[in-house]
Amino acid sequence: MLHTDESSARVRPFELFFDLVYVFAFTQVSRLMAETHSATGVLQALTVLALLWWTWVGFSWISNQASVDQPGLRVGLTVTMIAVFVAALTIPEAYDDLEGGWSGPLVFAIAYAVVRIAHLVIYATLSADDPALRRQLLIFLTALIPGVALIVIGAVVGGPAQLWLWIAAVVYDVTATRVGSTIGRGWRIPSAEHWAERYGLVVILALGESIVAIGVGVAQEPIDLPIVMGTAASIVLSMLLWWSYFARLAGIGEERLAERDQRARATLAADAYSYTHFVIIAGIIIAALGIEDAMKHIDDPEPFGWFGAIALGSGIAAFAAGTIVFALFVGLRRPIMRAVEAVVLIAAIPLLAAVSALAALVIAVVLMAVIALMESALHRRAEGGKGASAREDAAP
Structure with a gap:
């Protein structure tokens, strides 16, 4: 259930717990930069950081509108934490797959897609009685679907094209979300x-x-x-x-x-x-x-x-x-x-x-x-x- 007042004015402990997976993600981004020790490596790491940042931003909007103390929301956020952590684990091989095991780039892409879908499902569930917000979420789909598709395609294609496809995904997602927000005007804080x-x-x-x-x-x-x-x-x-x-x-x-x-x-x-x-x-x-x-x-x-x-x-x-x-x-x-x-x-x-x-x-x-x-x-x-x-x- 969403709230429209300031009854949840303070950050709740579970939100801090949720953010801990992003601490590990920040560490992994730094590790990717340090290991590659090149301008390309820094650009790769910043692209991954942008993707993960965009997922965190989405949940910052949810937690401002709904109390994370709701059991259902906690379940959804826990699933999200698992997916974010899996994505963070793969950051060192997000562009250069290690021998053995699953494809690092593809696992990152799938985990990222799970986080984005979980965000949309949680928001849609919470906004059942809010027509304006549900309309905004439908507009939001025009940013989410192509952006996630570019991430998956980039992971499958690999090579130099992967980085540029992922950068394109970030630019498109952010731009489309901004334009969609101007059209729908359904978001609130x-x-x-x-x-x-x-x-x-x-x-x-x-x-x-x-x-x-x-x-x-x-x-x-x-x-x-x-x-x-x-x-x-x-x-x-x-x-x-x-x-x-x-x-x-x-x-x-x-x-x-x-x-x-x-x-x-x-x-x-x-x-x-x-x-x-x-x-x-x-x-x-x-x-x-x-x-x-x-x-x-x-x-x-x-x-x-x-x-x-x-x-x-x-x-x-x-x-x-x-x-x-x-x-x-x-x-x-x-x-x-x-x-x-x-x-x-x-x-x-x-x-x-x-x-x-x-x-x-x-x-x-x-x-x-x-x-x-x-x-x-x-x-x-x-x-x-x-x-x-x-x-x-x-x-x-």
Whole structure:
């Protein structure tokens, strides 16, 4: 049964339990990037991440409209968890099938199809008494069926064509869903608080991957000073990513959602969260790849190299770009320092590649910290200006 009020304003424990399978998926995506160690491998991993992200997004809409404490819904979500975990297990062989066993690409495609079908069936069951939502789900089929078909065809065809078919599936599915949402206008977000909290939590889960990356990089190495210094720098880097999202943006996003009526809220939820947060999550995971690569070479005085430097710099820049778009959607004008951060980190990639891994981490942290301090100073100045104007207006 769906609800239309905010009776389920807080994220329920079962939702957090559900999200744990995506934590493993994030780890597997990072593993695919690290093992291929190439631009093609990163593109392959990001395509898989986009497919899995789109499945998570679908269930974030369901859990905002229906209590996951309903037994029937829990059963459906448990089936979904199994399928997502199976898909995540196959990520290392999603493009290059390992010898023996079943076809990795095809198992991924089938598991993905099961998740998408389960989402549709659960939504259709819950919306039995909601004609507008059922009409929206029928429109949604025009995105789901061709998208899933392209995934299955790509898995069967294999080779270089598989990646491009899967990219086409992502682009078509996302575009068709966006256009269909404009036509049907049947989606709704009863609870702004629940929605913002759910996406904030998935950002934290992705940040957890950056923490795990620290340990993965040096898991088999004896502890020494460079490892401790690299760990400290990496933790601070992850904290700065956390600060960039939660210090200002998260709360304002929730406020803007709460201010809007249902139709406008659903549009903002899709644009600022379902779409834009993919860039934020992808940026964190790519940055985590850079952290892991740096920690693997933390004792090495030789230059860090291009792969790790590009991952570290572009990951932070992508995260910053995602927060810029998010800020603009929620009404924060001119997020200048976020743009500066993105440009500076991209420009710093040659420097990061030329210095040692430890120095690269320290440089990235220093750049992020300086920009964060400058942003805070600008924010305080803007708030001070507003306060002065208010006092002048109140003066007799």
